Amino acid sequence: MSPVIAPAALPSATLSAPAAVVQKAKPAPHGWTTYTVRAGDTLAAIAARTSTTTGVLASRNHLKNGGNHLSLGQHLSVPKTAAQARAEAARAKAAAAARAAAIKRSTYVVRSGDTLSHIAARKGVSLAALLKANRLSSRSVLQVGQKLRIPGAGAASAHRPAAAAVSTTTYRVRSGDTLSAIATRTKTSLATMYSLNRLNPRSVIHPGQVLKVRGTTPAATRPAGTAAYQVRVGDTLSGIATKNSVTLAALLKTNRLSAASVIYPGQRLKVPAKPAKSAASANSFAGRTYPSSIVNAANRNRSALAHRGVPSRSQTKAMIVATARRHGVDPKLALAVGWQESGWNQRQVSVANAIGVMQVIPSSGQWASEMAGRKLNLLNTQDNITAGVVILRSLTRSAANLDQAIGGYYQGLYSVQHNGMYADTKVYVASIKAHRGRM
Numbered sequence: 376m377s378p379v380i381a382p383a384a385l386p387s388a389t390l391s392a393p394a395a396v397v398q399k400a401k402p403a404p405h406g407w408t409t410y411t412v413r414a415g416d417t418l419a420a421i422a423a424r425t426s427t428t429t430g431v432l433a434s435r436n437h438l439k440n441g442g443n444h445l446s447l448g449q450h451l452s453v454p455k456t457a458a459q460a461r462a463e464a465a466r467a468k469a470a471a472a473a474r475a476a477a478i479k480r481s482t483y484v485v486r487s488g489d490t491l492s493h494i495a496a497r498k499g500v501s502l503a504a505l506l507k508a509n510r511l512s513s514r515s516v517l518q519v520g521q522k523l524r525i526p527g528a529g530a531a532s533a534h535r536p537a538a539a540a541v542s543t544t545t546y547r548v549r550s551g552d553t554l555s556a557i558a559t560r561t562k563t564s565l566a567t568m569y570s571l572n573r574l575n576p577r578s579v580i581h582p583g584q585v586l587k588v589r590g591t592t593p594a595a596t597r598p599a600g601t602a603a604y605q606v607r608v609g610d611t612l613s614g615i616a617t618k619n620s621v622t623l624a625a626l627l628k629t630n631r632l633s634a635a636s637v638i639y640p641g642q643r644l645k646v647p648a649k650p651a652k653s654a655a656s657a658n659s660f661a662g663r664t665y666p667s668s669i670v671n672a673a674n675r676n677r678s679a680l681a682h683r684g685v686p687s688r689s690q691t692k693a694m695i696v697a698t699a700r701r702h703g704v705d706p707k708l709a710l711a712v713g714w715q716e717s718g719w720n721q722r723q724v725s726v727a728n729a730i731g732v733m734q735v736i737p738s739s740g741q742w743a744s745e746m747a748g749r750k751l752n753l754l755n756t757q758d759n760i761t762a763g764v765v766i767l768r769s770l771t772r773s774a775a776n777l778d779q780a781i782g783g784y785y786q787g788l789y790s791v792q793h794n795g796m797y798a799d800t801k802v803y804v805a806s807i808k809a810h811r812g813r814m
Contacts, residue, residue: 403427403454407435412449425453485521490795497566498525502798514790548584556805559798560633561588601629601645608640611718619646633802637813672737673728679754680731685721686756691732692719698760704768708777711810712763712784715803721756732756733763742766781807 410421418429418438425432432438435452445451455463483494491511495502506512508526546561554574558565569575571587580586604615612632616623627633629647638644686694692710699709716734717723729736730753735743737753743762744751746769751758767780770788774780782791786800796804 405455405457405460407452408455408459410451410453412445412447412451414447416445418443418445421451421453426456427454481525483523483525485517485519485523487519489517490797491515491517492795492798492801494523494525495564495798500526500564501562544588546586546588548580548586553801553805553808554580556633556802556809557586557588559802560631560636563588601647604644604646606638606640606642606644610638610640611714611720612636612638613723614718614720615644615646617723621647633806669728670726673724673726676728676730676754677722677724680722680724683754688719691721691756691760694757695719695732695760695764698757698764699767702761702764702768704764704771705811707811707814708771708781708807709760709764709767710814711807712767712781713760714810715806716763721759730754731759733759733766735759735762735766739766778804778808 410425412421418432422429422432432451432453483498485494491505492502495505498505504526505523506515508524546557548557554565554568557563558568567589568586571589602619604619606615612626613623616626619626625647626644627636629645691713695709695713696706699706713719713732716729717732719732721731723732723734724730725734727736730740735753740751740753740762743765746765747761751762753759753762767784770780770783771777774783774788775792779788779791781804782788782796782800785803786797791800
């Protein structure tokens with residue numbers, strides 16, 4: 376898949392006047408907020424819209440050449456208006472009242488048919504917060520009558536920081552978006568999204584539609600211990616995370632991205648500080664801890680691939696297409712899964728010992744070998760692609776629909792059919808569908 380390139384400087388985003396004299400950015404009367412550059416914007420127009428000067432904006436945002444060149448999608452720090460400040464104060468007051476009320480709704484009794492993700496959405500909390508509050512994992516089995524602790528929204532506790540500011544904004548739906556993916560990207564619970572937009576789980580959204588979203592922004596303006604990284608041609612989010620020895624989740628959170636976000640060469644990302652090394656963190660991936668035997672096997676496979684020649688990304692893409700067609704699988708689906716899993720990189724091996732382009736674990740490789748009618752070597756690029764493709768073929772034939780098949784590749788089809796999709800599975804499905812639409 377060719378990377379999506381953001382133009383360095385659009386004609387409509389270029390100032391025709393000479394570079395303005397840079398003025399020192401004084402504290403804004405009502406504080407600062409973030410503005411995203413759109414097609415047709417100029418620094419002068421943005422300055423006029425926010426009641427400031429081009430010099431102040433150039434100084435505040437460290438713009439070169441007085442801000443003569445703006446990029447589509449670029450984030451600028453601009454002064455807040457008095458109306459925005461009043462609205463934020465009102466929201467903060469309402470949030471404080473909501474937090475007080477949430478403390479009283481701290482216990483939930485599990486009913487027949489409940490899943491952890493459904494309870495989290497119903498109670499307006501994140502799945503991660505629900506799991507942490509009850510010392511559970513996403514694979515935990517619930518019992519009817521079991522009591523769960525529902526973390527209060529903003530309630531002070533030892534499990535979450537109290538210093539957070541609540542903000543409400545709008546989000547314009549893009550092609551491939553789902554409500555759950557938007558909720559994750561904007562740090563808004565599904566229940567809150569439904570309430571703000573008068574929607575329900577069966578609602579259909581369409582590109583261009585504007586939704587109200589609400590998230591929590593940490594009080595600190597810049598995460599401690601971050602470093603800058605400039606995106607290069609061929610980079611993927613998972614590849615950048617691996618290269619900098621941080622988790623993909625931490626990279627996404629630091630940059631307010633989702634797994635479906637598109638990055639482009641020249642874009643600057645913040646890389647969070649590397650976590651302190653420990654036996655637990657070294658064996659953990661995606662919130663799960665794996666036995667040392669699995670981690671050691673993954674290390675051996677990673678070392679073996681590091682010393683083995685592998686196809687280029689373009690060659691791998693061609694191999695995926697040819698293999699998918701040979702086995703009757705939609706090539707775009709296979710390409711999307713391979714891109715999401717590894718960025719079409721055979722040398723990728725996760726701590727869970729998911730190997731290669733299609734990130735197939737050995738037990739799934741044995742199943743794929745039976746379906747292929749021969750022993751597949753997951754360290755071999757062609758065999759690895761074949762394993763992933765025949766698994767996709769089986770899932771698409773057995774699942775009730777495409778979403779369920781995609782979710783089955785990540786969570787396991789039996790689990791999806793009996794427990795429903797976990798929150799992270801829904802994000803994965805949305806990411807695959809977004810990639811597939813761009814192939």
